[in-house]
Amino acid sequence: MAWQGLASEFLQVPAVTRAYTAACVLTTAAVQLELLSPFQLYFNPHLVFRKFQVWRLVTNFLFFGPLGFSFFFNILFVFRYCRMLEEGSFRGRTADFVFMFLFGGVLMTSTLTLAQLLGFLGSLFFLGQALMAMLVYVWSRRSPRVRVNFFGLFTFQAPFLPWALMGFSLLLGNSILVDLLDGSPPMGLASAQHGPLPTESCSWMPLQKTPITCPSLRNSQDPICHPCSNDPH
Numbered sequence: 001m002a003w004q005g006l007a008s009e010f011l012q013v014p015a016v017t018r019a020y021t022a023a024c025v026l027t028t029a030a031v032q033l034e035l036l037s038p039f040q041l042y043f044n045p046h047l048v049f050r051k052f053q054v055w056r057l058v059t060n061f062l063f064f065g066p067l068g069f070s071f072f073f074n075i076l077f078v079f080r081y082c083r084m085l086e087e088g089s090f091r092g093r094t095a096d097f098v099f100m101f102l103f104g105g106v107l108m109t110s111t112l113t114l115a116q117l118l119g120f121l122g123s124l125f126f127l128g129q130a131l132m133a134m135l136v137y138v139w140s141r142r143s144p145r146v147r148v149n150f151f152g153l154f155t156f157q158a159p160f161l162p163w164a165l166m167g168f169s170l171l172l173g174n175s176i177l178v179d180l181l182d183g184s185p186p187m188g189l190a191s192a193q194h195g196p197l198p199t200e201s202c203s204w205m206p207l208q209k210t211p212i213t214c215p216s217l218r219n220s221q222d223p224i225c226h227p228c229s230n231d232p233h
Helices: 002-011 015-032 045-049 069-087 094-117 128-142 158-171 177-182 184-194
Strands: 147-150 154-157
Touching: 015 069, 015 094, 045 094, 069 094, 069 128, 094 128, 128 158, 147 158, 154 158
Parallel strands: none
Antiparallel strands: 147 154
16 A cells, blocks of 8 residues: 555656656666666767767766765755756646756757867766756746745755755765856856846747647646745755
8 A cells, every 4th residue: 555655646746757756766776786887877978979879868867876865865856846847837838848858968968078078077977966956956047036945054045056055065075067067056146146037938048939849748738837935945
């Protein structure tokens, strides 16, 4: 019965959040069980474009490291803010949400490829944390008036959340290269200083509507539901 209840709750999670979170957890479990190796998953431009190991374009977004505090921290934030975006600003707009994922992934992969070809960011092999930072940044920009309680220690407005995450990452001894690659903290501060964006669009997106035409991802006509201003976390 407990498994049935858990499965029922999981099926109530929006499709994109459910698929991405499950893929991250399953990938980490496969590595933990030694069914896969991180060396089969990491991003390497040479292996992708010369050896045609194209799966690395996807798998580098699915691995957050071995089981531990860092993994649970990242997967919690991915699940929370991906779900809040999909149930809030992108409610009834699954195609737009998928396109945002694709656009962000292509942009980060292109930036990392160019940086590594120029001899920079040679120690960065996985972009899952950068994608998580992107989700947090987009949510914070679309919820500028929400006050966030950061682990019960600090309370601040949502646009400052990317900065708090970067600082917390530094305290954990992690590199901030991922956060800088995503570009979230500077842009989040700019949004806090210069006022919120219109809630109907993301300013960094070059297109207001997705070109995706797959019927299963077609946007519905549900009204957009914005996040509640009393966010408990």
